Amino acid sequence: MTMTSPNNVQRKTVQPLGGVSPSRMRQAISQAEQAALLACVTIETVTGHAELEQVFGLFEKVWQPESGNPPVHRDMMKALAHSGNYVAGAFRGGDLIGGSVAFFEEPQHRSLHSHITGILPNVQNGHIGLALKLFQRAWALERGILHVRWTFDPLVARNAYFNVSKLGAFPIQYLPRFYAPMNDSLNGGADSDRLLIDWEIGSSKVSDVVAGSGEVPTPESLGASELLSISEAGLPVLKSTKNRFVTVATPNDVYTLRKSDPAAANDWRLAVRETLGGVLAENGVVLAVTRTGKYVLDRAPGTQAGRTTAEVTS
Template identity: 45%
Template sequence: MTGPRIRELHDLADLQETYRLIGRIWGDDAGPVSVEMMRALAHAGNYVAGAFEDGRMVGCSVAFFAAPAGTALHSHVTGAVAGRGIGLALKLHQRDWALARGLSRITWTYDPLVRRNAHFNLVKLGARPEEYLTSFYGAMTDAINGGDESDRVVAAWDIAGPPPRPAEPPADAAHGVLDRDGRPVIGSVDAETVLVALPEDIEGLRRTDPGAARAWRLAVREVLGGLLAGGARVTGFHDRTCYVVTRAPRPPAAGPSDRSPR
């Protein structure tokens, strides 16, 4: 089987079709990016691309150059028809496009509660979350976000180096967030490695049990957000269910010989 055909987009007709596809994927006529913005970004030399099967657009991606200047690309939107490897093909095309322009890093934001996105970003691509952003876009009312606050993590993909080895949690890892009968329970973070569980289907939960969805948002915000703010690193995504977070080693306690004289 051959993959989708991917090409950069510049023509207005292609950009209008991109806008319609984004609207269908996000379930929102407005969508996260306008035709006019895509037109301006493409004209200025940024990345606007579409994936096609049998002449039909089945995926798209929009990205722009980012700081540090000359080294990074920020991917604002990537959407694809699910289940056929189109999203992966788009990200690999985006990587090759960035490398050809001397870039070494691609960043993007994603909802940390969505298991499949976490697995895709951390396991398939080898990106790593670097920063937790609380309600980054405010409340969002499209079909995917369902009125939830738009907490995001910034994922960074080192496209110039080898992919990181996935971290397996040690036996003594602490469970910072656990899934108990579909609801989050905040546990302990008092270990070098902390596991942060995610709900099985946060998008469905927003429709069927908004209270539980809100509880997950707050629990992951408190634990994962707090760990990242404190200097911890996400080093893997275990068993398609939970983040593996490694805390910075604690400095040894000062002994008598370490103390300065009064």
């Protein structure tokens, strides 16, 4: 699928391999088209050397990595694109302003791992990220892929909110020190804890969330208690509660905090690892993320009114 213009979308349709209905496929394509219109971008898969060089340069501008350690090398992107994997760019007025790279993963290429997505800092918060992800979703569904997975830094509040509450994807595993320390402008050499997230792209739930019609639970509606809160000084505060529904806060701006107070940023890393990571390790689930980056968690999924499913049905 190639979106050649936000006002005149043309597509090279790939016959779906199964798994989603034609109506769901049309809906996914329509949602991707509308997102591109909203962001005023053209989104295309990228295969040529010149365009791949632009994507490489964009990632360099966004992450500003240490010398010799780019987020993804141009030669690797060429190999991925040539072998049918996913490299895409978002263009506005002929200029590349966003890019994304993904590759197939097991089992049997029924899922896609989205390795990296970046947008130039001066155009962020303009719906470009949504357009890139919905284009990726439609591209994957056309190829019979039902799940897209990726990792993200759990301390970045805006990404957590976007991934969970705007896209309808949910964290499935907390991964401490997933990468080696990353010495770039965003990570600052800190521990690279990540959340692995799963996006069930063919589900009605995801379609509803993307359309803005899905119900998103709130801490207030669940009567959730704080497991990790934020102090007036912006520091993490661990709390004890037996409540089934809990919240885990994140710092207001971890990127700035890493530069101004690395010790405080590390305190946040350890606190979120202990609380969010601990709940997920004990089979808890993330239900939502608030706009301020507060995770809303269910520590006992599968229970009703305080009783387990087995007790209810026995």
